[in-house]
Amino acid sequence: MKPVFLSYSRKNVKDVQEIADTLCAGGIRIWQDIESLTAGNTDEQIRKAIQEECAVFFLYVTDESVKSEFIREVEIKEALNKSKKDETFHIVPLIDMPLEKANQKLQGSMLGDISRYNGVIIHNGETLFEASSKIRKILLKAIIKRPADQDFTISLMTYSRTPGNIQPQLDLDWSRLNFSDKIMSDTIWKTHLLPALKDVKDALLNAGVTLIRLYAKASLSASMAFGYIFRRETGFKIITSQGEQLWTSLERPEKPSGLKINEQSRNIGSKHLGVNLSITTSVDNDLRNYVDKQQLPLRAELFCKPAEGPSRESVPNHNVASAMAWKIGNAVRDTKSKYNITDIHIFGAMPLGLAVLIGSELNACGRIHLYEFNKSESMYYSSWRLEGNY
Numbered sequence: 001m002k003p004v005f006l007s008y009s010r011k012n013v014k015d016v017q018e019i020a021d022t023l024c025a026g027g028i029r030i031w032q033d034i035e036s037l038t039a040g041n042t043d044e045q046i047r048k049a050i051q052e053e054c055a056v057f058f059l060y061v062t063d064e065s066v067k068s069e070f071i072r073e074v075e076i077k078e079a080l081n082k083s084k085k086d087e088t089f090h091i092v093p094l095i096d097m098p099l100e101k102a103n104q105k106l107q108g109s110m111l112g113d114i115s116r117y118n119g120v121i122i123h124n125g126e127t128l129f130e131a132s133s134k135i136r137k138i139l140l141k142a143i144i145k146r147p148a149d150q151d152f153t154i155s156l157m158t159y160s161r162t163p164g165n166i167q168p169q170l171d172l173d174w175s176r177l178n179f180s181d182k183i184m185s186d187t188i189w190k191t192h193l194l195p196a197l198k199d200v201k202d203a204l205l206n207a208g209v210t211l212i213r214l215y216a217k218a219s220l221s222a223s224m225a226f227g228y229i230f231r232r233e234t235g236f237k238i239i240t241s242q243g244e245q246l247w248t249s250l251e252r253p254e255k256p257s258g259l260k261i262n263e264q265s266r267n268i269g270s271k272h273l274g275v276n277l278s279i280t281t282s283v284d285n286d287l288r289n290y291v292d293k294q295q296l297p298l299r300a301e302l303f304c305k306p307a308e309g310p311s312r313e314s315v316p317n318h319n320v321a322s323a324m325a326w327k328i329g330n331a332v333r334d335t336k337s338k339y340n341i342t343d344i345h346i347f348g349a350m351p352l353g354l355a356v357l358i359g360s361e362l363n364a365c366g367r368i369h370l371y372e373f374n375k376s377e378s379m380y381y382s383s384w385r386l387e388g389n390y
Helices: 010-025 042-053 069-085 099-105 128-143 186-206 220-229 284-294 318-339 352-360
Strands: 004-007 056-061 090-095 152-157 170-173 211-217 237-242 245-248 259-265 272-278 300-306 343-349 367-374 379-386
Touching: 004 010, 004 042, 004 069, 010 056, 010 128, 010 170, 010 186, 042 069, 056 069, 056 128, 069 090, 090 128, 128 186, 152 220, 170 186, 186 220, 186 379, 211 220, 211 352, 220 352, 220 367, 220 379, 237 352, 245 318, 245 352, 259 318, 272 284, 272 318, 284 343, 284 379, 300 318, 318 352
Parallel strands: 004 056, 056 090, 152 170, 152 211, 211 237, 272 300, 272 343, 343 367
Antiparallel strands: 237 245, 259 300, 367 379
16 A cells, blocks of 8 residues: 655644554554655655655644745645646645635635645634544545455564565554554553554455455554454454464364363353463463452353363464354353353464454454453553443
8 A cells, every 4th residue: 555645834743743653553554754855855855756656645734834835845846746647646635724814825726726635624613633533534545446356465563663575465563553552451452453453344345355465563452452342243354474374263063172161160250251262371370369358259260171172283273263263252252141241351372363363253242341461560460441332
């Protein structure tokens, strides 16, 4: 996917960072001068970016940007020339000043009223984040097209930037985001990342894309949440990279999972279920430490472990992974029904690919609490909640 060119005044850089984070949370790659310019002729690089490298020209219209001769005479004119030659090239403004004044200042630079372009006007009482989210929806629908080979590639990153040899059509590079709280907090999930994934989902469905090829280097919570958002019941099929293999979920796997699931009843009256996914290593002690420290009452606990014990060789291939995910999903639903469970708490150690597949199998499971393990502190902490209504 070609990036979106960000045109703005450096005096608005703080606002533009918020806009950039909102767009990038939805997988939209950006071309921004402070990151993309290299040593050499700035004018030439910017002209080339607009003419050859970018699919969209985003213009942040403010009192400061409309005064910039460089924006008016170079960036806007290059974008208009590109749009005349390429009907797939989009100009999308975000107008953060009175429309009449903006049109007056841009007269001779833009073709007619700037509101005729498919952009957004920030109205009184509307936040920049709300307006930027509207822009994200517009851009996603503009750039997401059904690929000829039917596969649509998405990268999901929380630990490091997307490698240069990976060229996804959507780049969910959450490692580059700048939020006030840590990315794995439930606040960031609900405020920024979940809305972004829902926008991606809507845009994919709008384009008729239902087959996703996922490349992930992400936390277990992010991987499981992605599988959950794009689970089979919502119309999607995920093929996820796991090492050199490709794993995908199956409606009814025929191969044995090699997984043993034991249930233990605990606090009568509680409506919480603990799910222990000790696949590559045991999480027994760390889970118990968390439950005791937080005084979390569990009605029951599911112990899901390979028959021969946790190890890195427990999930050798796609067939075993699919069977494990399917078996875990059914066990969670059965236990939920048995004890009238409302909240499910998932702790685990497993391959990322398996986390994606398990997430895709957790349909109709109620409220799901995800946890991340902090290796430096040797303890779990609460991360995201999946509420089940998306």
